Structures are given as structure tokens and as C-alpha cells.
Amino acid sequence: xxxxxxDLHDIFNKGRKIDEAIEKKIKLVEIIPGKxxxxxxxxxxxxxxxxxxxxxYHRIDKDSKNFGRLFVHFKF
Numbered sequence: 001x002x003x004x005x006x007d008l009h010d011i012f013n014k015g016r017k018i019d020e021a022i023e024k025k026i027k028l029v030e031i032i033p034g035k036x037x038x039x040x041x042x043x044x045x046x047x048x049x050x051x052x053x054x055x056x057y058h059r060i061d062k063d064s065k066n067f068g069r070l071f072v073h074f075k076f
Contacts, residue, residue: 005030018072022056025076035068048072 004026006017021029033040047053048060056074063069 002026003028003030006032018053018056021074025074027074027076029072029074031070031072033068033070035066038067041068041070044070 002024004017004021004024006029018029020026031044033044045060048057057072058075059073061071061073063071
């Protein structure tokens with residue numbers, strides 16, 4: 001199973017990586033917005049909740065051991 005990791009500590013605007021994951025049929029994308037104040041994670045979740053993005057994945061898991069990490073499972 002292929003996996004793509006997006007670490008958002010350095011650069012937030014990596015929305016195109018989602019398109020890359022879809023083009024390459026990567027089923028799991030790990031997004032690391034970091035812990036911080038939680039604002040970046042909220043922004044990422046709002047981005048993922050857009051209807052044109054939401055229809056491309058079937059679930060998001062939050063890491064129970066690391067608040068600053070999300071897993072997006074795409075439909076293929």
C-alpha cells in the first residue's frame with residue numbers, strides 16, 4: 001500500500017499534493033499539521049471538508065497518540 005506524508009510544519013499550501021495522491025491512486029495520505037494551537041489542523045479539516053475534496057475520500061482518522069497528525073483514506 002502506498003502512502004504519502006505531508007508535513008505542514010514548513011509550508012501550509014500543499015493542496016496540490018492531494019491531487020497528486022489522487023492521480024497516483026495513493027489510498028492513504030498522512031497529514032501532519034503539528035500540535036501547536038490547533039488552528040492549522042482546523043484549517044486542514046475545513047479544507048478537507050469542501051464538497052469537491054470530501055467526495056474523493058471515505059474517512060479521516062485522527063491519531064489517538066499524536067494530536068498533530070491526520071490520516072485521509074481515499075476511495076479507489
